[in-house]
Amino acid sequence: MAKTKTRDRMNNEINAGSMADIAFLLxxxxxxxxxxxxxxxxxxxLPPWSDEEPDITKLKERNVFSVLVNAQNQLLVRDEPARIGELRERAKEFIMNPANRPDLAEGPKNAIISLKNDRGTDYDTYLAVYNELKGAYDELWDELSERRYGEPYSDEMPFAQRKAIRDEIPMVLSEAEPTNFGEEN
Amino acid sequence: MAKFSKKRGKSSPAISTASLPDIIFMLLFFFMMVTVLRDSDLKLSVNTPEATQLTKLDEKSLVNYIYIGRPTQQYQSVYGTSPRIQLGDKISSVDDIPLFLEQHKVKLPEAKRSRITSSLRVDGEVTMGIVQDVKTKLRKSNQLKINYSAGTRTDELD
Structure with a gap:
């Protein structure tokens, strides 16, 4: 009992001086x-899954920009070998067809990009190709937006403006089931 | 002039440090809020490729991560060297994906569920076969918003 007495005599305030140190530590x-x-x-x-066979609609050949990537990471664009570096420009030219060439798309609304890879294609290559194709659309949207609204295409734009641009140049990038020729690792 | 300097001289020059803990606590709370403790340690070596057309994923709680890559050295004796899938902190197979997605989904309020994104963190060296299997499974599970995780590329392509 005597002990409590001595305690009572002490100043019962907790020293807050070390509070800062504790906070610093944390x-x-x-x-x-x-x-x-x-x-x-x-x-x-991704497109939704359906068990039905996709009905094959005959597309005009001029409207399809086919990109094939094989297991050796080589590109075949419209039946000709190509490099990834030139893909973006070619895709842009195909979609817009500024010179009205008879072998390119009738218009941006009709243009379809078809991408097909092999199961043995490297993911690196696949993503680079996808990036270029998406980049082509992004650049076209930017250009159109710049012309119409004076600013590049971005998510901050009003929804109506974005929709107008996406209606003008809809992004149609269809991915076919991959082939299975190459070796997987 | 003398009057002023006299007055100042009288006041004690020590700055009060009483509010220091408050400032520190404020900083502490800020960092506590933004901290995300690494919840899953990677058993795979994942080195994502680089790209330019990137979108930022902002709401972290709406994202689930699917890793694809080769097991790291210490796990190679258990899982082999061919590419595997990691969900959360477990090495899994494609068939575990629907359950994994469901487990993530139930934690979120109904209104936000349509905005869930699956982030695919895939090693650049992996071939598309396994990626395709995952994509097919995601489509079958009706998880259609996906994100190919990638770094920022600055140099030109050849």
Missing amino acids: LIFFLVTTTIAEDKGILVK
Whole structure:
């Protein structure tokens, strides 16, 4: 009992001086463990799955921009070998057809890009090809938007403007079931 | 002038540090909010390719991650060297994807479920076969918004 007495006599206030140190310790812990990781990537909307066979509609050959990638990561664009670097420009020219050539798309609304790869294609190559094809559309949207609204195409634009642009140049990128010739690893 | 300097001289020069803990706590809370503790450790080596047409994924809770790559050295004796799929922190097969998606979905409110994105973190060296299987499974499970995770490329293509 005597002990409590001595305790009572003491000043019963907790010293808050070390509070800052404790907070600092926690702060440093969170500073170290923090990863303000940004996840970026190519956003893709897959077509819904259907068990039915897709009905084959005959498309005019001039409206289809076929891109084939084989297991050796080689490209065949409209039945001719091509490089990934030139893909974007060719796709843009195909979609818009500024010179009204008879072998390119009738108009952006009719243009269809068809991408087909092999199961043995490297993901690296596949993504590079996809990136170029998406890039072609992105650039065309930017150009159209710049002409019409004086600013590049972005998600901050009003929905109506975005829709108008996407109606003008709809992105039709169809992916066929891959072939199975190459070796998978 | 003398009057002013006299007055100042009298006041104590020490800055009060009483509010220091509050400032530190404020910083602490900020970092606590933005911190995401790594919840799954990678058993696969995933080196995503680089691209230019990137979109940022902003709402983290709406994203689930599917990793595809070769097992790292320490797991090669268990899982082999051919590409595998990792969901959460487990090496899984394609058939586990629907359950994985469902487990993620039930945690979210109904209104947000249509905005769920699957982020595919795929190693660049992997061939498309396994990626295609995953894509097909995602389509069958009606998870159609996907994101091919990629870094930013700055140099030109050849």
